[in-house]
Amino acid sequence: MVSKSQIKLITSLQQKKYRDKTGLFVAEGPKVIAELREAGLNLHSLFSTEAVSGSSETFFSVTELELQKISFLKTANTSLALFEIPKQIAMPQQGLVLALDAVRDPGNLGTIIRLCDWFGVTQLVCSVDTADCYNPKVIQATMGSIARIQVSYCDLESYIKNSKIPVYGACMEGVNVYAHTWAANGILVMGNEANGISEGISKLLHEKITIAQFGKKQEAESLNVATATAILLSEFRRSTER
Amino acid sequence: MVSKSQIKLITSLQQKKYRDKTGLFVAEGPKVIAELREAGLNLHSLFSTEAVSGSSETFFSVTELELQKISFLKTANTSLALFEIPKQIAMPQQGLVLALDAVRDPGNLGTIIRLCDWFGVTQLVCSVDTADCYNPKVIQATMGSIARIQVSYCDLESYIKNSKIPVYGACMEGVNVYAHTWAANGILVMGNEANGISEGISKLLHEKITIAQFGKKQEAESLNVATATAILLSEFRRSTER
Structure with missing residues (x-):
């Protein structure tokens, strides 16, 4: 009943x-x-x-x-x-911290949480205008991975300003990710689906990283934020774990 | 009117x-x-x-x-x-050919077509039970990339049997992709969302490739087929283009 x-x-x-x-x-x-x-x-x-x-x-x-x-x-x-909803606890900055700057689509957020789980990235820090991780669509898209990832919402700009580890950002014009050297501890910022990383946060990045494009005409507009996250987390693991 | x-x-x-x-x-x-x-x-x-x-x-x-x-x-x-709908033309097997074995979700197919465009993989071969690339949901999800990718539907098993280049498959138990050596020409097979690569095609693979999992508890179930494709296409380009 x-x-x-x-x-x-x-x-x-x-x-x-x-x-x-x-x-x-x-x-x-x-x-x-x-x-x-x-x-x-x-x-x-x-x-x-x-x-x-x-x-x-x-x-x-x-x-x-x-x-x-x-x-x-x-x-x-x-x-x-x-x-x-679990209480937010203090966030240690160890290993790779993934930070989302206004990722709005619940499906993308769910896929990203599932990726974090796969790649053992347990800390996800979201700007307050990122989709809510307790949105039913996100919960279903994570396939249970939400249980193992610590998701925090905060003023992302202050969080990054106060951090003492390198801050990387996924951008259209930056260092080729295949040539990039990752620190063992760092923050990786992924931006909004339409506008990328916001101006304020862009200024705080220590390095901008780009996924090289291979299409002959270079006409593909951009990668979806979830697929770009997949490639960057894979690259972080490949180059720091071996 | x-x-x-x-x-x-x-x-x-x-x-x-x-x-x-x-x-x-x-x-x-x-x-x-x-x-x-x-x-x-x-x-x-x-x-x-x-x-x-x-x-x-x-x-x-x-x-x-x-x-x-x-x-x-x-x-x-x-x-x-x-x-x-463009006429299907004969398919040369050059560079990497991406093959989809019963990928059913139009959103996944659309994302995969967009990824092919980004990574310059121009040939996509689909089993007849893969989602139709002219499905309106696929067309919208490709963001125009469909215009630059040649998508063919065929009996995938025969296609692979008659091919003369190495055939790789994304599986849960195979060679770690980071240690895998790609040939310049090859076919990469991605399987169905729930069941992976079908038994018949699995037997035809020359090498099974796995995306290593790093989560401590190894509880993440699997990667979504579109995010797995993103990582494998990136790995193919990284290791063959440098």
Whole structure:
């Protein structure tokens, strides 16, 4: 059974302001939910069409119809859970820190979080105008990787100003990434889908890095921010781990 | 003005069977349309809310409302065009040929075409069960890159059997890509989003290539096929062009 107030709560969590207000976010599907629980996130409530056991204050058996009503997916999975948004903790700057400057598309953010997980980059720092990582679309796109990546939101310009490690930025005109020497500790900034890295942050970069283009006519406009991130994280690992 | 029969024709082109039947596909937005025309594709008809000049059999001035009616986008751009699907021409096997084995998602295919354009990989060979590159979602996702890439559909297994150059495949268990030596001419196979490379094609591979995983717990499930393609094309260029 899902009560009216539960439906109202869950539906409201599509919007960031209600996620901020309640400190909760939605995850769907047994795999994503299991990964978040394994990672130690606090489960608030779980709605499932399959048999569930546990405290009746947390676990709710629902029909498929009820689940479809609260699901954000076109076709609901077998379960939907609410989790508490983890508290932001102090951020050590070790290894590579990935920083996003106004990456707006939830799909891109989700893909980037999954990439961070693959390449063992555990710290992702986002400007406040980057997409919210607890947006349902991001949660689903990360395929559970969100559980293992520490995502922080802050004034990115101040964060970079106060950092004591090299700051790299992905730009259209910079050093060829294949010739670039990475420090073991550093910050890599990826910019907005349409406008790239903002002017204020661009000034703070120690080095601009470019992914060389090989198309004969050099007409390809730019790489998508998620695919560019894939290439740069791969390059960081290739050149620092061997 | 858009006639009823034009509306019917354009709407039908969302489906592959009507694209096959008519030999036409839809592209939207002045930038994409301009790139396709520059690349020499035959324009069948153009509908625009802006002033257009030219033959009255090809160019049609429309209102915003009319354009929204024929557009496949949530918010229509200023123009929509029908182009003739280019004839498939014989495929030389030079440089790197990218082969897709049942990549189903139009967004992934679009991103991969854009990546091919960036990295100067001009030949993309797809199994017949790969998403159709003239699907409107693919056309929009390529950002015009489709104009510069030669996409062919064929029985991928026969194609690979008859090829005389090395065939590489992206797999979960293979040679670390950073240690892999690429031939100047070769075929790189990327597999289906859920199942990877099919069994039949897997047997034909000369070498399996893996993108090393660095996450501590090795729990990240896999990379998205588009981000994996980004990393492998970058690696091919890095190691063969220097």
